[in-house]
Amino acid sequence: MNKIIALVVAVVIVLLAASSMVFVVDQRHMAVLSSRGDGAPTLLGPGLHVKLPPPLQTLTLVDNRVQSLDAPDEDRFVTSDKTDLLANPVVKYRVTDPLKLIAETKGDVQSLPDRLALVSRSALGDAFAKYSLADALAKQRAVADEARGAMEKAAASLGVSVIDVQLTRVDFPASMADAVYKRMIAARQELAADERTKGAAEAGQIKADAIVKQQAILADGYRQAQTIKGEGDAKTAEIAAAAYGSDPQFYQFYQSMQAYRNTFKPGDVIVVDPSSEFFRFMRGPTGAAAPDASAAARKP
16 A cells, blocks of 8 residues: 555656646747756747756746736826826837846846836836927827837847837826916917907908909999990981981981970970070971061061
8 A cells, every 4th residue: 555655656746847847838928948057048939848847947938929018007297398297108019039038137027017117107208308288299199109219229128129109198187287278278269369360461451452453343344334435425426417417407306306305394384485496396397487576566
């Protein structure tokens, strides 16, 4: 019985030893195998590998996928015009050199997010300090890209590549939000007043130009009308002259009829001398002069 127990214990020990010596690295990771002493660590890719049991050799798995660093709390940054802003950065990164990472962190791979958070905070602080408040709010992508460029240099020393930096939230601290909003409203109102002033000036200029153009058109139309009227009057005079020359008596009769029509209106009462030269065509179609009354009186 004791031999069986001893055999079982031996098998268990062998299995434990074997399990500590054989390991599998999947496609999502890379393995760094470090030997006791001053031996250089070895980088192992996906597959089945064998190592010496601890503490002769230690194994560290490093995730080689794209990872995200999302700070739970916003950080405070200061713009070039001394305005505080709160921002939540999200950093996309990937470990590209596991050996360098192990060397820089002394094997403490779990400290990488904290180190990247410090690098991110410093890079974003420098980036925001180059922009005014208005530009920082309007050009968040440019601020993030500039921070990513600064982070890339610092992260490279850790064997990490920074793929992207995004700002998921940019806002004002609660203590100064009202003052900032009021200042922004005042600036927009001033801009709107300037635009209205420019619009009124342009409208006045357009109106003045329209009046000048209107006057020019009216003057040209009046000139053309007068020219046409003069031509019409000349044509009328020419026709009248031709008519007068062909039958002077009829022309005088027609002119007198026009004068009668323009002078006498329905309902008018006019007291005149019937012997007046004006009524000579009323005495006869030939327009003969009125008979001399004194001569008629002397006639026997």
